[in-house]
Amino acid sequence: xxxxxxxxxxxxxxxxxxxxxxxxxxxxxxxxxxxxxxxxxxxxxxxxxxxxxxxxxxxxxxxxxxxxxxxxxxxxxxxxxxxxxxxxxxxxxxxxxxxxxxxxxxxxxxxxxxxxxxxxxxxxxxxxxxxxxxxxxxxxxxxxxxxxxxxxxxxxxxxxxxxxxxxxxxxxxxxxx
Numbered sequence: 001x002x003x004x005x006x007x008x009x010x011x012x013x014x015x016x017x018x019x020x021x022x023x024x025x026x027x028x029x030x031x032x033x034x035x036x037x038x039x040x041x042x043x044x045x046x047x048x049x050x051x052x053x054x055x056x057x058x059x060x061x062x063x064x065x066x067x068x069x070x071x072x073x074x075x076x077x078x079x080x081x082x083x084x085x086x087x088x089x090x091x092x093x094x095x096x097x098x099x100x101x102x103x104x105x106x107x108x109x110x111x112x113x114x115x116x117x118x119x120x121x122x123x124x125x126x127x128x129x130x131x132x133x134x135x136x137x138x139x140x141x142x143x144x145x146x147x148x149x150x151x152x153x154x155x156x157x158x159x160x161x162x163x164x165x166x167x168x169x170x171x172x173x174x175x176x177x
Contacts, residue, residue: 035059035083042075044068057083058090069093069150069161070143093161101153101160104135112151116164121149 039048039059044067051058059076063069073091077084095101108127115123121144128140128151139154144166151162 035080038080038083039076042072042079044072052087054087056088056090058092060092060094063093063152063159063161065154065159066139066141067152068141068143069152069163070145070148073148073150074145091163093163095160096158097160098155098158101155101158104131104138104153105160105162112164116149116166119166121166124149124151 035050035052035057036048039045039050039061044064045061046064047062049060057080061072063072073089076091077089080089108131111127112124115121115127125142128142131138132140137155139152141150141152141154143150147166149164149166151164153160153162
């Protein structure tokens with residue numbers, strides 16, 4: 001029996017197109033579109049772009065002024081659990097920063113980093129309170145959940161969003177054990 005190469009190649013090409021097309025259609029209709037609808041209805045979200053792949057769900061959020069970043073992330077995790085499944089959720093907040101906000105943030109880096117390193121998160125709140133006193137025209141928001149510390153700095157139309165990951169305390173090996 002002799003294989004006819006042209007019909008075999010056409011059949012294989014059609015099968016690949018149908019499988020890949022079906023997979024992309026499923027990703028768009030059953031995963032990404034419902035996630036986009038859900039994220040855009042969350043209070044505080046101005047717009048969003050989401051990307052879903054095998055291991056992660058990446059969501060880029062543009063927030064409304066005065067939005068609580070931690071609340072937005074928790075709502076997305078909770079309401080989007082059926083779409084996210086066991087994938088890792090990665091949320092990012094693009095900033096429309098200014099030179100002034102960048103300078104202010106650079107003055108906060110050391111005390112914030114020290115508070116994060118020592119896991120003394122109240123130090124971040126104290127640092128931000130001092131910042132509010134120094135710059136009364138600046139809006140400063142901070143919040144925290146079980147995995148991140150969120151900081152938002154807003155000066156007029158300029159905004160800077162910072163997400164600092166929290167790491168749980170780990171037990172090391174004791175020297176005398």
